[in-house]
Amino acid sequence: MANLKNDLFLRALRKEPIERTPIWIMRQAGRYLPEYRATRKKAGDFLTLCKTPELACEVTLQPIDRYALDAAILFSDILTIPDALGLGLQFSEGEGPSFKSPITCLSDVERITNLAPMNELGYVTDAVSLIRKELNGRVPLIGFSGSPWTLATYMVEGKGSKEFHKVKGMMYQEPDTLEKLLTVLSDSVTDYLAAQVDAGAQAVMIFDTWGGVLSKESYLKFSLRPMQEIVHKLKNKSSMQNVPIVLFTKGGGNWLNEMAATGCDALGLDWTTEIAHAKAQVGDKVSLQGNLDPCVLYGSDNVIREEVKKVLDKFGKGTGHVFNLGHGIHQYVDPDKVTVLVEAVREFSPAYH
Amino acid sequence: MANLKNDLFLRALRKEPIERTPIWIMRQAGRYLPEYRATRKKAGDFLTLCKTPELACEVTLQPIDRYALDAAILFSDILTIPDALGLGLQFSEGEGPSFKSPITCLSDVERITNLAPMNELGYVTDAVSLIRKELNGRVPLIGFSGSPWTLATYMVEGKGSKEFHKVKGMMYQEPDTLEKLLTVLSDSVTDYLAAQVDAGAQAVMIFDTWGGVLSKESYLKFSLRPMQEIVHKLKNKSSMQNVPIVLFTKGGGNWLNEMAATGCDALGLDWTTEIAHAKAQVGDKVSLQGNLDPCVLYGSDNVIREEVKKVLDKFGKGTGHVFNLGHGIHQYVDPDKVTVLVEAVREFSPAYH
Numbered sequence: 053m054a055n056l057k058n059d060l061f062l063r064a065l066r067k068e069p070i071e072r073t074p075i076w077i078m079r080q081a082g083r084y085l086p087e088y089r090a091t092r093k094k095a096g097d098f099l100t101l102c103k104t105p106e107l108a109c110e111v112t113l114q115p116i117d118r119y120a121l122d123a124a125i126l127f128s129d130i131l132t133i134p135d136a137l138g139l140g141l142q143f144s145e146g147e148g149p150s151f152k153s154p155i156t157c158l159s160d161v162e163r164i165t166n167l168a169p170m171n172e173l174g175y176v177t178d179a180v181s182l183i184r185k186e187l188n189g190r191v192p193l194i195g196f197s198g199s200p201w202t203l204a205t206y207m208v209e210g211k212g213s214k215e216f217h218k219v220k221g222m223m224y225q226e227p228d229t230l231e232k233l234l235t236v237l238s239d240s241v242t243d244y245l246a247a248q249v250d251a252g253a254q255a256v257m258i259f260d261t262w263g264g265v266l267s268k269e270s271y272l273k274f275s276l277r278p279m280q281e282i283v284h285k286l287k288n289k290s291s292m293q294n295v296p297i298v299l300f301t302k303g304g305g306n307w308l309n310e311m312a313a314t315g316c317d318a319l320g321l322d323w324t325t326e327i328a329h330a331k332a333q334v335g336d337k338v339s340l341q342g343n344l345d346p347c348v349l350y351g352s353d354n355v356i357r358e359e360v361k362k363v364l365d366k367f368g369k370g371t372g373h374v375f376n377l378g379h380g381i382h383q384y385v386d387p388d389k390v391t392v393l394v395e396a397v398r399e400f401s402p403a404y405h
Numbered sequence: 406m407a408n409l410k411n412d413l414f415l416r417a418l419r420k421e422p423i424e425r426t427p428i429w430i431m432r433q434a435g436r437y438l439p440e441y442r443a444t445r446k447k448a449g450d451f452l453t454l455c456k457t458p459e460l461a462c463e464v465t466l467q468p469i470d471r472y473a474l475d476a477a478i479l480f481s482d483i484l485t486i487p488d489a490l491g492l493g494l495q496f497s498e499g500e501g502p503s504f505k506s507p508i509t510c511l512s513d514v515e516r517i518t519n520l521a522p523m524n525e526l527g528y529v530t531d532a533v534s535l536i537r538k539e540l541n542g543r544v545p546l547i548g549f550s551g552s553p554w555t556l557a558t559y560m561v562e563g564k565g566s567k568e569f570h571k572v573k574g575m576m577y578q579e580p581d582t583l584e585k586l587l588t589v590l591s592d593s594v595t596d597y598l599a600a601q602v603d604a605g606a607q608a609v610m611i612f613d614t615w616g617g618v619l620s621k622e623s624y625l626k627f628s629l630r631p632m633q634e635i636v637h638k639l640k641n642k643s644s645m646q647n648v649p650i651v652l653f654t655k656g657g658g659n660w661l662n663e664m665a666a667t668g669c670d671a672l673g674l675d676w677t678t679e680i681a682h683a684k685a686q687v688g689d690k691v692s693l694q695g696n697l698d699p700c701v702l703y704g705s706d707n708v709i710r711e712e713v714k715k716v717l718d719k720f721g722k723g724t725g726h727v728f729n730l731g732h733g734i735h736q737y738v739d740p741d742k743v744t745v746l747v748e749a750v751r752e753f754s755p756a757y758h
Contacts, residue, residue, distance in 0.1 A: 217700060217735050224704030224712075267676045267698045267731075269715075305659050306677065323620045324659065345620045347570060351577030359577075362622075378620075382570050 053252070054189030061123040061192050065255060065296035065318050065339045067372045073364065073401035074122035075394055076194070078320075079380030080115040081127045085387055087114045098143045102129050105179040112183045116191060118387070119394045123191050123255070123374075126183065126248065128176055130198035130259055133240050134207045136169035147211075154210035156218075158229045161236065169240050170247060177251040184252030195253030197244050199260035199301075200237035200282075201275035204230065216265055223274060230274065238278040242285045249295050257298040257320065258282065264303020271307055280314040287315055298341055302379065305330070312337040323378025328366040340367065341374040344393075349377075349385045353392045360396040369404050406605070407542030414476040414545050418608060418649035418671050418692050420725045426717065426754035427475035428747055429547070431673075432733030433468040434480045438740055440467045451496045455482050458532040465536045469544060471740070472747045476544050476608070476727075479536065479601065481529055483551035483612055486593050487560045489522035500564075507563035509571075511582045514589065522593050523600060530604040537605030548606030550597050552613035552654075553590035553635075554628035557583065569618055576627060583627065591631040595638045602648050610651040610673065611635065617656020624660060633667040640668055651694055655732065658683070665690040676731025681719040693720065694727040697746075702730075702738045706745045713749040722757050 056062075060074035082088055091111050095101035102108060112127040131149055135141035140152030155161060184193050206212070208219035208230075222230050245256045263275035279299055286292045299311055300320030311319055312334035321330050321342035330340055348359040360375075367373045375397045381390070409415075413427035435441055444464050448454035455461060465480040484502055488494035493505030508514060537546050559565070561572035561583075575583050598609045616628035632652055639645045652664055653673025664672055665687035674683050674695035683693055701712045713728075720726045728750045734743070 215699075215735055217703065217737055220698070220700035221703035221737075224701055224708050264677065268679050270698070303656065303677065306679075306682075324617065324656065326621050326659075329659075345573070345623070346568075347573035348577055350570065350574035355577050382568055384570055 053184065054187075056189050056192060056254075058122055058191050061374060062254060062296065064371055064374050065298070067339055069405070070371050071402060071405055073367075073373050073375050073397055073404065075375035075397045076121050076123040076125065077115070077377055077381050077390065077393075078125075080119075080121065080125065080390075081111045082381060083383035084381055084385045084390075085114055085118070087118075098129070099141065102127070102132070103175045105175055105182050108175075108179040109182040109186055112179075113186055115390075116187070119390055120398065121191065121394060123194055124183065124187055125194040125257075126176070126180055126196060126253065128179065128196070130196075130202065130261070131206055132173060132176060133169055133197065133237065133244060134203055136172035137164045137167055137236075137240070139164075139207060149206065150211035151207065155204075155207045155233060158226070158232070161229055161233045165232070165236055170243050173244065173247070176244075177247050180248050180251035180253055192254040193252060194255045194257055194298075195245060195248030196257045196259060197241045199258050199263065199275060200234045200241055200278035201263055201266075202259065202261045203237050203241075204233050204274075205262045205265075207233070216262070220265075223270060234274060234278045238281050241278075242282045245282070245286060246289055246291065249291055253295070255296045255298065256286070257300060260299065260301040260304070263301035268307060271301075271304075272310060275301065276307070276310055276314065283314045283316050296339075300341070308334045318374065320376070321378060326366060327363060327373075328368070331367060331372075335372060339372040339374065341376050343376070343378040346377045346379050346382055346385075349381065349389045349393065353389075356389060356392045357396045357400075360393065361400055364397075364400055364404055367404070371405065373404075375401070406537065407540075409545060409607075410542050411475055411544050414727060415607060415649065417724055417727050418651070420692055422758070423724050424755060424758055426720075426726050426728050426750055426757065428728035428750045429474050429476040429478065430468070430734050430743065430746075431478075431730055433472075433474065433478065433743075434464040435734060436736035437734055437738045437743075438467055438471070440471075451482070452494065455480070455485070456528045458528055458535050461528075461532040462535045462539055465532075466539055468743075469540070472743055473751065474544065474747060476547055477536065477540055478547040478610070479529070479533055479549060479606065481532065481549070483549075483555065483614070484559055485526060485529060486522055486550065486590065486597060487556055489525035490517045490520055490589075490593070492517075492560060502559065503564035504560065508557075508560045508586060511579070511585070514582055514586045518585070518589055523596050526597065526600070529597070530600050533601050533604035533606055545607040546605060547608045547610055547651075548598060548601030549610040549612060550594045552611050552616065552628060553587045553594055553631035554616055554619075555612065555614045556590050556594075557586050557627075558615045558618075560586070569615070573618075576623060587627060587631045591634045594631075595635045598635070598639060599642055599644065602644055606648070608649045608651065609639070610653060613652065613654040613657070616654035621660060624654075624657075625663060628654065629660070629663055629667065636667045636669050649692075653694070661687045671727065673729070674731060678731075679719060680716060680726075681721070684720060684725075688725060692725040692727065694729050696729070696731040699730045699732050699735055699738075702734065702742045702746065706742075709742060709745045710749045710753075713746065714753055717750075717753055717757055720757070724758070726757075728754070
């Protein structure tokens, strides 16, 4: 493997002194980029793009080639694990993901309990190895997974949801069934992230997109506990000793202390949580990643620069901050606005170090 | 007007001593009730149901007839004001509300600036008068409106949204246009709520369904400030002296102090905020309404009773609590579960007073 030329991102996550604040962007390889849309068209459909390592590598590198970003993130879908567990992931245009065989009861959970999903996920680790090789040490590579709770929401609802009445119905009707499902997923996510690290990922992030739809008590039990198990198991592996783990719960601003206590290295923050408030609460325990409102990128260059300054100011001086949006970049954003964002972080952040 | 036989709800909002905790349920007149579905069918379509005072009255009273609830809430839609401003509200089956003529620019805002929407909203005040008469003093009647920000999201997006990229794009591109729109809406909502009170509403609630999609800075400026103006203007009217005002921002758990400082009487809490945490922060300033997870109603009778106890315990002893769900009741809930909920609150809450 080539030596890493830019390790700002990893140093920020480890709270080591840095000369400026690193930046990457959630969903940086995505539909707002014309080159992404071209590769997506070439692939034919979204799942083929995810499942073909050469194409996944190509789109992962596109934003790295275009912008002065400080990290790459594996291009994949969060629902690869349920797909590997035989639920039959499918994407219909304009409808989002759905499963042919959702989880509706205990026997559905038992059906998937002793499977070996990693046997089906070689395309992901192949993509990681290839990306790491093609990056050639330019920036670190982030691996990722959906959180067990977030995977469970899709697996039980069968698709995206607004009210989550099936999975939350299961939570109150048959909590033991949900617990069993989360145990399967916790084991799978652990293996999945460890395999990504073995293949070359230099940090990992767990996306808990739907933890924020829970009450605090339910969040701690059904979303955070499985994530904590994953962190614990990963941190006990020798291969993971130098690999930072980032947890991101969208809408999790009320539970930062509990999240920070899992033993993870950093928390991702959505744009509804003030980063100053988060730092005051947990900044001595973990690094923070975020949290510009993705909609700022619809503003003028000047608005973007001013909003970047506000986030840097709110975090304040010192290491432990990775600049990012508070959620994935929207498909309607003008790619030139990302240049303005990245340059603003590079211009203004050295004053804080 | 008949004398009020049950004023527990109003006394709880005023923090006066009460003998048990009152309960009502957001969206209590709704699709989970077979009698509602029958009236809805008779009306032909949703807008006719809203715009026909006799039918709106009929569905408003249905949950009061069925359950031992402590308040009625006007049955209406939150988008009546934009409709009265000429945007052309329509509902397509399974798609939710949309507008024929959304707001896209400054001239669209200017077009609606000097209209008199109250001229078009007589059906609402007629419904309020009729409901108040038919209630015959059984329980108090709550009037309501969407918040200016929430109305603006639908008016600019043209329909419901996940990312709100149009209205949040306007926020960062043309904040003055958005401010002008919010001023129109703030004036309209004030007039609308005052007219509901003149017609017989005994408390009013402002539903800020989408304030929680904003950063704190944007929330304070674009969602809370217009609500504060409304509260201020209403509180200066002699007709409003005894009429409590409740503010509810879904996802607003991070901003309770700022919400409580508006001068409102109570805050609605969604289920992601612990009521003990909210009470510790703002319980000396305002009453609290909420906040059982609506999905608890999918649980067994025993689960419902246990979860009711938890909410009562977390609020603790004393007045200032109105029991409610943290969001509207789901359409899939078994109506008998609501009986269990209401009876549990009546059974367990006296011990806290």
